[in-house]
Amino acid sequence: MIRVGILNRQFNLNNLISIFSFYLILIRGVCGIADIQAAEARAVLRPDTIPLGAVSVLKLIFEGGEPEGLEVPEVEGLRINPAGRSHEIRSVNGRMSVRTILSYQLQPSEQGSFKIPVVSAVVNGEKVETEPVTLVVTEPDSSEASTLEDYAYLNLVVPYSTIYEGQYLPLEARLYERNARNVSRPELEMNGFTLENSALPSAPARSADGRFNIWSYQYLLTPTKTGELTLGPAKCSANLLVRRSQNRQSRDMYDPFSLLNNGMELRQAELESDILDISVKPLPTNGMPAGFSGAIGDFTFSVNARPRELVVGDPITVRFRISGKGSFSRITEPPDADWTGFKSYPYNATTEKKDAIGMEAEKVFEQVVAPTNAATQSLPEFRFAFFDPNREQFIVQTNPPIEITVRSDNENSAVQNTAQNTSDEISSSTEQGLAHIKSDAEWMNSPPMLLIDDRVFQVMLIIPALILVGGVLIRKRKEKLEHDPLLQRRHRVAGIIRRGMKTLDAAAVSGDAERFFETAFRLLQEKMGERLDMPASSITGAVIDERLRLIGTVDDALITEIEELFQACDQARFAPETGVGDLESWNVKIKDVLKKLDKRIICGIPPVLLVVFTLLFTGAVVLRAGSDSMPNEQFIEANRHYETGDFKSAIAGYREIIESGFFSSALYFNMGNAWYKTGDNGKAILYYLRARELAPRNKDVLHNLEFVREKSGVSGDQKGIAARLGRIVSVLTVNEWAGWFLVFEWMLAALCFYRFVWPGNRRIPRWIFIVTITMFLAGSIGLYARLAAYYNGTAVVTSGDATVRYGPMKEASIAFSLDEGAIVSILRKSGDGSWSLITRSGEERGWITSESIERVRRPQSVAGE
Secondary structure, three states, rough: OOOOOOOOOOOOOHHHHHHHHHHHHHHHHHHHOOOEEEOOEEEEEEEEEEEOOEEEEEEEEEEEOOEOOOOOOOOOOOEEEEEEEEEEEEEEEEEEEEEEEEEEEEEEOOOEEEEEEEOEEEEOOOOEEEEEEEEEOOOOOOOOOOOHOOEEEEEEEEEOEEEOOOEEEEEEEEEEEEEEEEEOOOOEEEEEEEEEEEEEEOOEEEEEOOOEEEEEEEEEEEEEEOOOEEEEEEEEEEEEEOOHEEEOOOOOOOHHHHOOOOOOOEEEEEEEEEOEEEEOOOOOOOEEEEEEEEOOOEEEEEEEEEEEEEOOOOEEEEEEEEEEEOOOHHHHOOOOOOOOOEEEEEOEEEEEEEEOOOOEEEEEEEEEEEEEEOOOOOOOOOEEEEEEOOEEEEEEEEEEOOEEEOOOOOOOOOOOOOOOOHHHHHHHHHHOOOOOOOHHHHHHHHHOOOOOOHHHHHHHHHHHHHHHHHHHHHHHHHHHHHOOOOOOOOOOOHHHHHHHHHHHHHHHHHHHHHHHHHHHHHHHHHHOOOOOOOHHOOHHHHHHHHHHHHHOOHHHHHHHHHHHHHHHHHHHHHOOHHHHOOOOHHHHHHHHHHHHHOOOOOOOOOOHHHHHHHHHHHHHHHHHOOOOOOOHHHHHHHHHHHHHHHHHHHHHHHHHHHHHHOOOOOHHHHHHHHHHOOHHHHHHHHHHHHHHHOOOOHHHHHHHHHHHHHHOOOOOOOHHHHHHHHHHOOOOOOHHHHHHHHHHHHHHHHHHHHHHHHHOOOOOHHHHHHHHHHHHHHHHHHHHHHHHHHHOOOOOOOOOOEEEEEEEEEEOOOOEEEEEOOOEEEEEEOOOEEEEEEEEEOOOEEEHHHHEEOOOOOOOOOOOO
16 A cells, blocks of 8 residues: 555555546546547337327437437428437546437327438447337327317417507417426417517416416517408417326336326327407508607607717717617617707617517617817707507607807817817717727737647646656556565666766776776676576676576577676786786676666666657647747737728738637737727627637726627626636636646646655655645636636627527527627537527527527637628
8 A cells, every 4th residue: 555644644546546537537538538439329219109199209329429410300290309418428447438318209190100210420420320210100099088278278469459550569479288298489370460579488377277387478579561460370389298098098118107197198289379360550641740760659768968068079979768668670760850060970779678578678879979160059959759559649759959068179278189180089989988909019918829729738738647657657666676575686786786887987997907897796796696596795607607508598698798707807806917908898898798687777767758758748849839920010910900990901900810820818809899890799799708718807808898798788698607607717717727727737746756656755744735636626627617618609699680590490480589799608500500509598599590690719710700
């Protein structure tokens, strides 16, 4: 047992191997060298015989990793619906076993035999195929305990049946169900209506009689034509847990519900609501005010302006706030005003929903204007017109002129902004609080790359594992030495020979023949005694000739050389006056013979480890040295384009740097500023998030990110416990976590190596081990969490029209819509990669076109943006 001063003052080899295995697996996971089992695939169908209307479950099981390029075939007369995905990961004898299970519900629409053909996929770079399975569908049971309508039904509810063209119509689809499974979202047939928005249901309510759960699905519609229109029906599918008929009361061993729900079974049901009649009237033309934009509803209107004391040419920010209930999508411009005496600039608009579907909201227009002369002493009157459907009349709300104080340059010479300010200067003042781009010096000082991508860092991660392996080997050899006298003698003799070699060299140089041959004779005695397992003092020339020739494993030439050396030593000791020749030549001969007698090279660390260390370091340094220098001139040129207002050219310059393999927080920050200047808030938020990943505590990055979010009207980061923990971990950068992990990995490896190689030395205090292991585990968890956050599926909506649907097809029903700049999580992609399954804050999920979103994770290329 190997003892180390830690915890209970003993630390055996098994405990050390357990800790070593833990972070070796972590290192292998980071570096992508895990040993994965061979890929396999199989299909399981349970049950394989069902009556029409019942449900069967197909499981596709993939061994060895995550399947890619999976396409479930279509079978005529059989609906195949995804029912979930699960993973199993095990490690047995150092081999990692990964299993992915995909479940599908099979719902037949007719009787017969249905063959599910071979399903192919790529697992770990290897193509695998399942075997075909067959589902037999028999005729339905002739008797039912009750009708399906007793278990679920669907209703449509609208607040009013007569509306005006362009007016918002909130619609509620109420699903009443008892023990329903896998309920699809109701699909609404709309003839003459467009869907503005929709929301997923919250927790269900209970019906008054306590029999049903009530799910409320909300939709916001707008009529596109006038006349008598129909709305509905709404349709959805569900699996209902109903009472089994009398001739099917026996339990099915493959039916999971038969064990939990005695006498119950799953039945497929298609639910359909009634049709609603909606009367749509045209807007009246009499009394329609000038400037009417088509807004229909009940609104309130207010105006605010800052500052109100300024000089000619100074910017004034005017905010128009419109709130209430109605068709906010038709309010596309700020209220009408006469801007004579002012120079106006493009406005920004943000909308904040007050309910789930946006029927009630608040819209804010922000516009910058600048007075052109000192005679202008007030802002104009503002007018906002809308149609109130409840009162059935047009309403015009006005805001009286707002007084301002405008001074000329002569009245206040200290004023910095003049009436001759350029449009670029005025434009830059509109983004009050937007931090300026980073300079070339800040670009040089920002992190040029991730440590985990650096070859030298990857080598430094592996070396502690090799050090521990070397320590284990050295310790095993020392343990063997402690119980093997012959091995002990070999090590002792090796030490004597190493020290004697130095004496031979010194004697040969000084010409001291007596000392030289006396030392040589002693070394030959020690070595031959160790090889022949005899006392060194008993070794003579006669013994050498007798014993070596008897063994028969030493060739005659070597025996002759040994005899010659013994004779030379005897002659030098007993007849020195006869002379023995050149000592240097004898020194070479003695060393050659000793080397031939010793076929082993004994040292403190196995030579193979030294070779591995050398190769790893050399290769890493060569790879690192071969990288190109940072493109500073390109960065400076892109900044110059930005300063001159050529934001498109600035974006092209920054993109070229990224495509060449360089990135940093300063580069991403400038890219975000440039995208914001072009009006693309989604791309701006994307690059600010990338900059935040590399510089999570940079005040400019955090400020601009929140600034653009506020301008875009989108919420912040994802919610939930996992998201909050991720934000705590993100206080440190990936590089900082990696550096922490590496330092304490080396410390732990060094402490364990010390106790392995020199167990008899002074014990290391156990608190040092405890602190080192604690910090190492904290660094491991932090690095893993930070990498998971950095390489996960977090994405940003970069398209202004991002519609989320319930299926990966344009014909699928709309689940909800996302604003540009919204943050989502990608769960998986469709087979062809054109659709992505996303979730927002872990609550809402649906399918969106992959081109509408972009991952925050650092891309290999940004071409095509």
